[in-house]
Amino acid sequence: MSSKLKGGPAENGEHSKSKMENGVDSMAPPALNTYTPEEMVQQMKELITENNELKEAMKLHNQAMKDRYEELSTWREKQKEEREFYELKFKEAKQCLQAKCIENEQLQQQLQSLKEREEGAEMEAPEKEVRQLKSQVQRLQAEKADLLAIISELQVKLNISAEDSFVEIGMNEGEINTTAKEHQENSGEMPTNVAVCMSKSADESKNLESEELTVSQLLCCLRNETQKREKLEKELQDHKERLSKLEETRSCLESGTQTEQEEESSETVGSEVEALNLQVCALFKELQEAHEKLKEAELIQKKLQEKCQVLERKSLVAASELEEKQQLIYTIKKLELQVESMQAEVKLEQAKTHEEKARYNNLQDSYSKVLPELTEAMKTIDEMKRKELDRVDKAVVEQLTAKVDLAEQALAAKQLQIDEMKQLIAKQEEDLETMSVLRAQMEVYCSDFHAERAAREKIHEEKEQLAVQLAYLLKDQQNLEDLGRDAESPWSQDAGSGALTSPCPKRN
Secondary structure, eight states, X not given: OHHXXXXXXXXXXXXXXXXXXXXOOTTOOOOGGGSOHHHHHHHHXXXXXXXXXXXXXXXXXXXXXXXXXXXXXXXXXXXXXXXXXXXXXXXXXXXXXXHHHHHHHHHHHHHHHHHHHHTTOOSHHHHHHHHXXXXXXXXXXXXXXXXXXXXXXXXXHHHHHHHHHHHHHHHHHHHHHHHHHHTTTTOSSHHHHHXXXXXXXXXXXXXXXXXXXXXXXXXXXXXXXXXXXXXXXXHHHHHHHHHHHHHHHHHHGGGSOHHXXXXXXXXXXHHHHHHHHHHHHHHHHXXXXXXXXXXXXXXXXXXXXXXXXXXXXXXXXXXXXXXXXXXXXXXXXXXXXXXXXXXXXXXXXXXXXXXXXXXXXXXXXXXXXXXXXXXXXXXXXXXXXXXHHHOOOHHHHHHHHHHHHHHHHHHHHHHHHHHHHHHHHHHHHHHHHHHHHHHHHHHHHHHHXXXXXXXXXXXXXXXXXXXXXXXXXXXXXXXXXXXXXHHXXXXXXXXXXXXXXXXXXXXX
């Protein structure tokens, strides 16, 4: 295990060795003598739990970003459809306004012609013109009512679409913020993304409030205009009633003198023509006001289109960020797999160390059991030596010496085993020290991965260039071979003809 960890990849190994030699390794943990195996196991468990929490946080964050991207795409499609619909409606309204402006100009020309004809015209002509003007006024009022209804519908639809779309985005942002607050302690990248989303939502809400105020003002103006239109319709009805009464009086007074009737009718018709002229002027003013309001609605539409473009750009930026995050997640998963494999190897080594420690404890127990026997044997030897002064028993001495030799041999064997166990423990401590090097290598793996990816891209580009050059060279070679064949063919024909015409040599 220690040889594998120290070997590693060539680039990372050299980098980590240089870091350790210079003494700059900031990730190196404290000495292993300060930690017990139980504390090391607890730290490994804590690291595993933190890893799992980070994985869950990243998964939740990715799901939230995917949901947000899908919502933005659907909202963008809705905005495109609504924008196309509104553009069609505005084009229709513009065409209607242009037609009405043309009709207004024609009416002005007709009014001027009527004023010119009033001086020398008879009584019947003014009555016909008055009827025509009334019909035109009614037509203009009906068209004006249609235009106002179209504008009000467009404004209401703009309000509804803007409120619905931005309220949905606000709700989604609130959900993302709640998920981000739950996992704020685990991951350090998520609070920054949530803060950016919050700032964007605040700006959008301010813009929406200003747009809602403008739309409400436009709706108030439209309501006032509808009230004015109703008043004008009432006045037109009153004028119609007056005209009907005048016609009745005219039919009744037809039996009277023609001179009096002509004077009275001319006066009444002149007053009515003036009143109708005033009404037509008022209608022109109202049409101009409606035209100005349509221009304001077009400006609002342009603003909404700009906002849609900004949101499309933001969605593209979010898509690029998602791709980068997916790449980072891929690299993180690779590193996690490497860490898990290393953790498994560390666990195997820990199991081996536990077994060796158990053996060492057994040897110590056996050594502690042998020690009292040895002390007793030494005591017996001393007693026997004392007794030898009194009486010398060679057989007992030989037995005791044999026992002492056996005990010394057993002690020597136990001591050798203890030394071997100490060496194994020292090796295992060295292997554990390589864990600090692994942490440094984990950082280097990321940089090496990015460098290798850039190198692979460069190599791929060089391969493509070489393939193009090779194809070009192959084409040149084929052309040269064709030219060589074409050049060889006449020479071969000339050589064949020369061989046929040459005379045979004479023999002597």
